[in-house]
Amino acid sequence: MNNKVQNNRAWLLVLPMLVLVAFSAIIPLMTVVNYSVQDVLGPNARFFTGTEWFSTMLNDSNLQAAFGRQILFSLTILAIQIPLGIGIALLMPKKGWQASAVLILITMPLLVPWNVVGSIWQIFTRGDIGLMGWSLRQIGIDYNITRNAGDAWFTIILMDVWHWTPLVAMLCYSGLRSIPEAYYQAARIDRASKWAVFRYIQLPKLTNVLVIAVLLRFMHSFMIYAEPFVLTGGGPGSSTTFLSQSLATMAIGQQDLGPSAAFSIIYFLVILLVSWIFYTTIMHMQKDKNSQGGA
Amino acid sequence: MSYQIENTQQGEKYNTIFSKVSSAERRRRNSRSRLKKRILLGIYIVLLMLPIYWLLNMSLQTNSEILGSMTLWPQNLTFDNYARIFSNPSWYMGYVNSLMYVVMNMIITMLVALPAAYAFSRYKFIGDKHLFFWLLTNLMAPPAVFLLPYFQLYYSVGLFDTHIAVALAHCLFNIPLAIWILEGFMSSVPKEIDETAYIDGYSFPKFFIKIFIPMISSGIGVVLFFLFMFSWVELLLARTLTATDAQPIGMIMTRTSTASGIDWGTLAAAGMLTIVPGILVVYFVRNHIAKGFALGRT
Amino acid sequence: MSWMVWTLPTAIFFSSIAAMLAGMTVWELRSPSIERKGFLPISTTRGDRLFISLLSAAFIHLGVVGFTSLSLLVASAVSVIWLLVMMRWG
Numbered sequence: 001m002n003n004k005v006q007n008n009r010a011w012l013l014v015l016p017m018l019v020l021v022a023f024s025a026i027i028p029l030m031t032v033v034n035y036s037v038q039d040v041l042g043p044n045a046r047f048f049t050g051t052e053w054f055s056t057m058l059n060d061s062n063l064q065a066a067f068g069r070q071i072l073f074s075l076t077i078l079a080i081q082i083p084l085g086i087g088i089a090l091l092m093p094k095k096g097w098q099a100s101a102v103l104i105l106i107t108m109p110l111l112v113p114w115n116v117v118g119s120i121w122q123i124f125t126r127g128d129i130g131l132m133g134w135s136l137r138q139i140g141i142d143y144n145i146t147r148n149a150g151d152a153w154f155t156i157i158l159m160d161v162w163h164w165t166p167l168v169a170m171l172c173y174s175g176l177r178s179i180p181e182a183y184y185q186a187a188r189i190d191r192a193s194k195w196a197v198f199r200y201i202q203l204p205k206l207t208n209v210l211v212i213a214v215l216l217r218f219m220h221s222f223m224i225y226a227e228p229f230v231l232t233g234g235g236p237g238s239s240t241t242f243l244s245q246s247l248a249t250m251a252i253g254q255q256d257l258g259p260s261a262a263f264s265i266i267y268f269l270v271i272l273l274v275s276w277i278f279y280t281t282i283m284h285m286q287k288d289k290n291s292q293g294g295a
Numbered sequence: 296m297s298y299q300i301e302n303t304q305q306g307e308k309y310n311t312i313f314s315k316v317s318s319a320e321r322r323r324r325n326s327r328s329r330l331k332k333r334i335l336l337g338i339y340i341v342l343l344m345l346p347i348y349w350l351l352n353m354s355l356q357t358n359s360e361i362l363g364s365m366t367l368w369p370q371n372l373t374f375d376n377y378a379r380i381f382s383n384p385s386w387y388m389g390y391v392n393s394l395m396y397v398v399m400n401m402i403i404t405m406l407v408a409l410p411a412a413y414a415f416s417r418y419k420f421i422g423d424k425h426l427f428f429w430l431l432t433n434l435m436a437p438p439a440v441f442l443l444p445y446f447q448l449y450y451s452v453g454l455f456d457t458h459i460a461v462a463l464a465h466c467l468f469n470i471p472l473a474i475w476i477l478e479g480f481m482s483s484v485p486k487e488i489d490e491t492a493y494i495d496g497y498s499f500p501k502f503f504i505k506i507f508i509p510m511i512s513s514g515i516g517v518v519l520f521f522l523f524m525f526s527w528v529e530l531l532l533a534r535t536l537t538a539t540d541a542q543p544i545g546m547i548m549t550r551t552s553t554a555s556g557i558d559w560g561t562l563a564a565a566g567m568l569t570i571v572p573g574i575l576v577v578y579f580v581r582n583h584i585a586k587g588f589a590l591g592r593t
Numbered sequence: 594m595s596w597m598v599w600t601l602p603t604a605i606f607f608s609s610i611a612a613m614l615a616g617m618t619v620w621e622l623r624s625p626s627i628e629r630k631g632f633l634p635i636s637t638t639r640g641d642r643l644f645i646s647l648l649s650a651a652f653i654h655l656g657v658v659g660f661t662s663l664s665l666l667v668a669s670a671v672s673v674i675w676l677l678v679m680m681r682w683g
Contacts, residue, residue: 010418017411024467028444058659091336111573447596
C-alpha cells in the first residue's frame with residue numbers, strides 16, 4: 001500500500017474520467033451557484049439579489065424541520081440496519097446451492113427501481129388491497145398511513161429497512177467469508193463462547209466493511225427521495241417530508257430557482273462537511289492500522 | 296495473527312485431552328444451532344419476499360378481483376396484465392430504453408474507471424487525495440440539486456431525450472463508485488506482478504488487458520453489479536432528461552393512474568418485470584459477489 | 594452558455610477558486626509539501642489546510658448571512674484571517 005511511485009503522468013490515466021465527471025458535476029454546480037444569487041424569472045429577466053436567498057432559506061422553519069426529520073430518519077435507519085445486517089450475515093450459509101439461492105433472494109430488494117419500491121409498499125400497506133394494511137386492520141389496529149403520522153413514519157422506516165438491510169448484510173457476509181477457517185478452528189478448540197468468537201474474530205474483520213456500509217447507507221438515506229414520495233407524498237401534512245423532497249417541491253413544483261439553488265448549496269455544504277469528516281476518519285484509521293502492522 | 300498461533304498451540308494440548316469426550320456432544324449442539332440459524336434466516340427471507348409476493352399476486356389477478364375481495368393467491372389466474380405490456384410498444388419500449396442506457400453507462404464507466412482506478416492504486420501524483428475525495432463527494436450529491444441545470448445542459452448540447460444523455464448523467468455517481476471499489480481490489484494485487492510483466496516485455500495496455508484485468512475479475516463482477524443496480528434504480532435524472540424517445544420504464548408506469556382510478560394489475564405486472572433484469576444480473580455474478588462484495592477491503 | 598446565467602460576482606468567485614487550484618499546483622511542483630502536524634488534531638498537507646479553510650470559510654459566511662445582521666465583509670475578513678492562520682499554523 002505504501003510503496004506507491006510518485007509519477008505525475010498518472011494524470012493521463014485519470015483524465016478521461018475527470019472530463020466525464022466534471023462535465024456532469026461542475027457545470028451544473030456552477031449554474032446552481034449562479035442561480036442562488038439571482039431572482040431568475042426568465043432568460044432575459046433576472047435580478048441580482050446577493051445573499052438574500054441564503055438568509056431566507058437558513059431561517060425557513062419548514063426547511064429546518066425537514067432537516068431535523070432527515071437527521072432523525074438517517075440515524076434511525078442506521079441504528080436498525082447495521083446490527084440487523086450483521087445478524088443476517090451471520091445466519092447466511094457459507095457454501096453450496098443454498099448459499100447462492102439465499103444470495104439471490106436477499107439481493108432482490110436492492111435491484112428494484114426506487115419508485116417501484118414506493119409502489120410495492122404503497123400497495124402492500126393499503127387498507128383495502130394490501131396484505132399488511134389489511135391484516136393490521138383485521139387484528140384491530142387502526143393503521144392508516146395517509147392520516148396517521150406515526151404510521152407513515154413506521155412504514156417508511158420499515159420500507160427502508162426492507163430495501164437496504166440486504167446491502168449491509170451482503171457487505172458483512174463477504175467480510176465474514178474472508179476470515180480463514182483456521183481462526184474458527186482455533187476458537188473451537190479454545191472453547192471460545194459464541195460471543196467471544198464474534199467479538200474477537202468476526203467483528204474486527206468486519207470493521208472495514210462496516211465503515212463502507214455506514215457511509216453508503218448514510219449518503220443514500222440522506223438524499224432519499226423517490227420512495228417516500230411515492231409512498232406518502234411527504235404526508236400526512238409534512239410529517240414525512242425529507243430534505244430532497246422539500247428541495248424538489250421548491251425547484252420543480254414552485255419554480256423558485258433562486259431559493260432552491262441557495263438551499264441546494266447549503267445542503268451540499270453540509271454533505272461536504274459530513275463526508276469530509278467521515279473520509280478523514282477512515283483514512284486515519286487505516287493509517288494507524290498500517291503503522292501498527294509495520295511495527 | 297499472533298492470537299491465532301497461540302490458540303493453535305494451546306489447541307493441540309486441549310485436543311489430546313478432550314477430543315474424544317466432546318466430539319459427539321459438540322456435533323449435536325452444532326446441528327441444533329444450525330437448525331436455529333436456518334429457521335431465523337427462513338423467517339427473514341419470508342418477510343423479505345412478502346411484499347414482492349404480493350406484487351406478483353396482484354399482477355396475476357384482474358382488477359375486479361384485486362378490488363373485489365381479499366385473496367391470498369389468484370383465484371382466476373390471468374396473464375392479461377403481462378400480455379398487455381408485451382403487446383404494446385409504448386410499454387415494452389420502456390424496458391428497452393432503460394436497458395439501453397444502463398448498458399451504455401456500464402460500458403462508458405468501465406472504460407474510464409479502470410485506468411483511473413489503476414492510477415490511484417499504483418501512483419502518487421499531485422492532488423491525488425483531493426481528487427479522490429472530490430470524486431466521493433459526487434456520490435453524495437443529491438440529484439435533486441442538479442435537476443434543472445442538467446435539463447438545460449443536455450438540452451443546450453442537443454442530447455436531450457437520448458439514451459446517451461441518461462448514461463452520461465448516471466456517470467456522475469457511477470464513475471466515483473466504480474473507482475472507489477476497483478481501487479480497493481487493485482491495491483490488493485501485489486505490485487511485483489506489474490513489475491515482472493514489464494520486465495517480461497509486456498506493454499502497458501497488453502499487461503493491463505491480458506494479466507491485470509483477469510486478476511481482479513471478481514472486483515469487476517461486483518462493480519458491474521453495482522453499476523447496473525444504481526443506474527437501473529435511479530429515476531429522477533432519467534425522468535428529467537427524457538421525454539418520449541428514451542423514456543425509462545419507471546416513468547411509463549406512472550401512466551397506470553388515470554382519471555378513472557389506478558390500473559393495479561398492470562402496475563403490478565410492470566413492477567414485477569422491473570425486478571427480472573436485476574435477478575438475471577445477480578445470477579450471473581453470484582459467485583463474484585460473495586467473494587468481492589467487501590470491495591477488496593477486508 | 595446563456596442558460597448558465599453568469600453574474601460578475603460568481604464569475605470572480607469561480608475564477609479565484611480556479612486560480613487558487615492552479616497556484617497550489619505550481620507551488621506543489623516547485624516545492625512539494627510535507628505532511629506536518631499543527632494545532633489541528635490530524636497531520637495535514639498544504640492542500641488539506643486550504644480545503645479546511647475554504648470549507649470553514651463557507652460556513653462562516655453562511656452563519657453571518659443567516660443568523661446575524663453583520664455585513665458580509667466581516668465574514669470575508671474573518672475567513673481571510675482564518676485562512677492565513679490555518680496555512681501557517683494549522
